[in-house]
Amino acid sequence: MTDPAKILGPLDDTAAPPSARRRRRLLALCSHCFLIVVAVTMLAPFVWMVLTALKPPGQAMQNNWLPTRDFVVVDGQERMVTQRARLKDGAGVYRVRLAASAAGPREMDVSTDRLISVGGSETHFLLTTGEGPAAGTASATLVRKLVPEKFEVHYEGAAGQDPITATMDEARVITRISPQWDNFPTAWTMSGVFGRAFINSLLVCSLVTLGQVFTSSLAAYAFARLEFPGRDNLFMAYLATMMVPGAVTMIPLFVILKSLPTLLNFLFHTDWFGVQLFVKYWLASPVREFYGGRLVGLDSYFALIVPGLFSAYGTFMLRQFFLTVPKDLEDAARIDGCGAWGVYWNVIVPLSKPALAVLAILTFMGVWSDFMWPMVTTSTPAMQTLPVMLQAFMGITETQWELLMAGTLMVLGPVIVVFLIGQRYIIEGIRLGSVKG
Amino acid sequence: MPGNPIGVQPQLAGSLERAAAGRRTLAGYLFLLPNFSGFLLFLLLPILFSLVLGFCEWNLLTWPPRFIALQNYRRLIADINFWHYVFNTIFFMLGIPFGIIGSLMLAILLNQKLRLRNLYRTIFFLPTFTAGVALLMVWRWLLNTDYGLMNRCLIAAGLHGVDWLNRPWAARFAFLLMGFWTGVGGYNMILYLAALQNINPELYEAAAVDGTSWWDRFRHITWPLVSPTTFFIVIISIIGGFQSGFSAVYLLARDTNSQEAVTTIDYYIYENAYHFYRMGYASAISWFLFLLVFVFTLINWRYAGSRIHYD
Numbered sequence: 001m002t003d004p005a006k007i008l009g010p011l012d013d014t015a016a017p018p019s020a021r022r023r024r025r026l027l028a029l030c031s032h033c034f035l036i037v038v039a040v041t042m043l044a045p046f047v048w049m050v051l052t053a054l055k056p057p058g059q060a061m062q063n064n065w066l067p068t069r070d071f072v073v074v075d076g077q078e079r080m081v082t083q084r085a086r087l088k089d090g091a092g093v094y095r096v097r098l099a100a101s102a103a104g105p106r107e108m109d110v111s112t113d114r115l116i117s118v119g120g121s122e123t124h125f126l127l128t129t130g131e132g133p134a135a136g137t138a139s140a141t142l143v144r145k146l147v148p149e150k151f152e153v154h155y156e157g158a159a160g161q162d163p164i165t166a167t168m169d170e171a172r173v174i175t176r177i178s179p180q181w182d183n184f185p186t187a188w189t190m191s192g193v194f195g196r197a198f199i200n201s202l203l204v205c206s207l208v209t210l211g212q213v214f215t216s217s218l219a220a221y222a223f224a225r226l227e228f229p230g231r232d233n234l235f236m237a238y239l240a241t242m243m244v245p246g247a248v249t250m251i252p253l254f255v256i257l258k259s260l261p262t263l264l265n266f267l268f269h270t271d272w273f274g275v276q277l278f279v280k281y282w283l284a285s286p287v288r289e290f291y292g293g294r295l296v297g298l299d300s301y302f303a304l305i306v307p308g309l310f311s312a313y314g315t316f317m318l319r320q321f322f323l324t325v326p327k328d329l330e331d332a333a334r335i336d337g338c339g340a341w342g343v344y345w346n347v348i349v350p351l352s353k354p355a356l357a358v359l360a361i362l363t364f365m366g367v368w369s370d371f372m373w374p375m376v377t378t379s380t381p382a383m384q385t386l387p388v389m390l391q392a393f394m395g396i397t398e399t400q401w402e403l404l405m406a407g408t409l410m411v412l413g414p415v416i417v418v419f420l421i422g423q424r425y426i427i428e429g430i431r432l433g434s435v436k437g
Numbered sequence: 438m439p440g441n442p443i444g445v446q447p448q449l450a451g452s453l454e455r456a457a458a459g460r461r462t463l464a465g466y467l468f469l470l471p472n473f474s475g476f477l478l479f480l481l482l483p484i485l486f487s488l489v490l491g492f493c494e495w496n497l498l499t500w501p502p503r504f505i506a507l508q509n510y511r512r513l514i515a516d517i518n519f520w521h522y523v524f525n526t527i528f529f530m531l532g533i534p535f536g537i538i539g540s541l542m543l544a545i546l547l548n549q550k551l552r553l554r555n556l557y558r559t560i561f562f563l564p565t566f567t568a569g570v571a572l573l574m575v576w577r578w579l580l581n582t583d584y585g586l587m588n589r590c591l592i593a594a595g596l597h598g599v600d601w602l603n604r605p606w607a608a609r610f611a612f613l614l615m616g617f618w619t620g621v622g623g624y625n626m627i628l629y630l631a632a633l634q635n636i637n638p639e640l641y642e643a644a645a646v647d648g649t650s651w652w653d654r655f656r657h658i659t660w661p662l663v664s665p666t667t668f669f670i671v672i673i674s675i676i677g678g679f680q681s682g683f684s685a686v687y688l689l690a691r692d693t694n695s696q697e698a699v700t701t702i703d704y705y706i707y708e709n710a711y712h713f714y715r716m717g718y719a720s721a722i723s724w725f726l727f728l729l730v731f732v733f734t735l736i737n738w739r740y741a742g743s744r745i746h747y748d
Contacts, residue, residue: 427558
């Protein structure tokens with residue numbers, strides 16, 4: 001493909017002879033070609049998701065790539081085809097939406113393939129009524145040919161509807177690229193808990209991230225700089241537990257959380273811990289209620305947030321970083337009268353911002369995409385986080401891929417935007433974090 | 438406390454020092470307290486609980502769990518399904534070397550002075566950043582037999598479409614592909630890029646003067662100098678590989694013909710705990726998983742660790 005000697009070699013162009021320069025340019029070209037192929041492969045699923053999310057109902061399962069709509073020209077205006085069918089003899093029938101009349105929007109079924117001959121004379125142009133394919137047939141009658149391929153037709157419509165006289169073009173279905181934006185609100189309302197899942201995910205992720213960075217940095221400071229009996233043994237215990245897979249702790253943690261309300265009630269002789277939270281709030285005039293899950297136990301914010309508030313890995317990573325902060329600065333702060341908290345808050349935290357940001361990014365990403373823990377601890381739709389909600393949504397949509405992809409895009413969209421805005425910072429942070437830790 | 442600058446009496450200095458040490462000790466414990474209480478309650482206690490559960494039979498409904506000694510572990514050894522899933526888990530780890538080679542290759546290409554370098558890097562990292570349930574939904578649709586992108590491409594290329602998620606080996610292959618696509622431009626590539634940027638360019642210049650081939654330069658300069666990174670990636674990938682697969686199996690293969698073929702240890706633990714309510718057996722499996730991770734990491738450390746070149 002390319003000459004990899006050049007890839008690996010130093011890149012100083014100034015003294016190179018023309019032949020070498022030409023080779024270099026060729027090499028850059030080949031590299032670009034290869035990288036573009038890889039980039040297209042990486043992006044293709046995302047593009048495919050967006051294209052599908054914008055398709056009209058049913059079109060995901062047709063062979064076109066772009067979201068399109070068909071139009072038929074009626075009365076000189078393009079009217080959108082809302083439904084299409086094929087007759088036994090192969091003629092295509094399209095249901096078009098006409099302009100709204102006094103009685104509301106009206107639909108008409110047209111066949112543009114050809115005149116449909118009834119009784120030997122080519123007078124009948126259109127068929128079926130406006131109330132669905134099986135609702136019986138009424139036909140529109142050809143009034144006259146205006147010019148070749150342009151007709152005036154008379155459409156009776158269903159009982160009780162006013163007849164329509166319209167002109168239309170023969171054999172002209174116009175296909176245009178036309179995104180179905182309605183898929184997003186449809187998916188949003190169909191799931192029912194989309195907004196709530198967003199709130200849950202944001203709430204859980206921010207609190208876990210804040211809490212974890214805070215507790216881990218405190219502990220890391222203690223391990224790195226404070227002296228107290230048993231410090232190194234405790235640190236070894238932290239290191240040792242990092243080897244234990246998450247699956248080991250998940251089951252007992254689940255069991256503990258499940259029995260926590262009963263246990264606490266028993267210990268404190270109350271029934272306080274079994275309550276469910278309802279928070280009243282006033283946004284507009286009626287008082288609304290926000291279901292806040294149980295206080296503790298399964299189906300609670302407690303289960304989603306509290307076990308994530310500490311991290312052995314985060315403590316370890318931050319300790320390694322804090323060890324590199326110059327001790328002189330700390331001594332200077334101590335002479336200025338700072339206690340342990342003062343040193344932590346005024347020296348360590350400001351100097352370790354990159355490391356803290358790395359832990360924050362990794363934690364947020366981890367919690368945002370976590371699936372198993374929120375799934376086993378929540379069963380009420382109102383308490384689901386985004387991944388769990390999306391999984392449940394998959395069950396409702398069945399073969400309506402355009403709706404599933406619209407939902408998926410609403411979940412992924414914000415993540416992609418955040419990544420594109422902060423990518424330089426995020427990738428740099430991850431690099432720093434991985435090298436240090 | 439070196440010296441006695443302010444001329445306090447030695448006795449008093451001693452007690453002051455002791456008081457200061459006491460304060461520091463107290464401060465140490467206080468700083469540790471929030472994290473350590475979490476560590477105790479949500480890590481150490483569950484670990485001990487899980488160890489005990491591994492020797493018990495328990496379906497969550499009765500209390501207390503019934504002690505059955507080593508029966509869970511005996512059953513594990515005789516459980517053909519379990520060994521099948523261990524095989525699957527290890528089979529999926531065959532993707533690791535391909536992922537490492539791909540990441541290194543992309544990193545080498547991106548280490549040139551190219552225009553749009555950052556754009557490429559961003560695009561390659563996108564799947565890793567967005568990985569999760571939503572991306573698995575996209576894959577579910579990509580792999581759809583009748584209308585998915587994969588089969589459309591295959592048919593456009595004049596080949597036959599594949600029933601990806603209903604044929605065991607097709608599903609295995611699809612899962613490998615999915616893992617490769619998600620990870621190849623992710624953390625590993627970023628780590629390799631960092632490692633490559635740390636290599637002194639003079640080494641290549643000297644080698645170029647000697648007229649060595651690109652393969653020699655790769656073999657004798659690049660590969661040894663990135664070997665600590667490779668070692669790190671291998672260890673992390675193996676630890677991660679043993680514990681992976683739950684979401685993918687749950688969202689793509691559950692209740693299909695290929696479920697047996699792609700179920701991993703992680704999913705089997707979930708299934709035992711939350712479908713069959715065999716808490717004891719699930720705990721025993723999770724400890725077996727720990728053992729696997731531990732042994733493989735140890736082997737790595739011993740055999741690969743000695744061959745790593747550190748500056």
